[in-house]
Amino acid sequence: MQHREDPEAPLDVAVIVGSTREGRVGAEVARWFTERAAKRDDLALDVIDLADYPDFPASYPATPTEAMARFTGRIARADGFVIVTPEYNRSFPASLKQAIDYAYDEWHAKPVGYVAYGFDSRGLYAVEHLRCVFTELHAMSLRDAVGLHLVGESPGTPGDREEQAVTVLLDQLVWWGLALREARAKRPYTS
Structure with a gap:
């Protein structure tokens, strides 16, 4: 496997x-998304499921716990x-906000894409709130997102529209990710 410093590394x-x-x-939803993303050779994916962190503290401690670290x-x-x-x-859920807040500098100058799900809005209200949070964290929110209608009387099954949205999201993620990785390698980001 190539090293992260290698500009050609996934x-x-x-x-x-x-x-x-x-x-x-x-x-x-994450599995559906990663199955599509895994077809690309310019990405190395790692799923972080917050449900796998039951030892996150209920309140923010003065010293980070092992799970937070x-x-x-x-x-x-x-x-x-x-x-x-x-x-x-x-x-978006409180569990996500809590996890986001555990990091600060770690988010800086990196792209963030969104796959949201919900009722008729397809989760896009959650995305708009996340954009505000990640702007404060000096992250680059991608313009396009994937929205899935999965709740209610007639939930939709992901189709061509959603498949195309995944492609657009991943293309933007790779472009911004490589550009910002190169920029961070040339000079440290300052906030």
């Missing part, structure tokens, strides 16, 4: 599953991110 992408709710479909270490190594999020009450 982009190291952390796919973060943001819901920890019992009965969630986030893991299935493990999570932020993985965020630091990534060249970019894809957040898989439901829309709960027109926003």
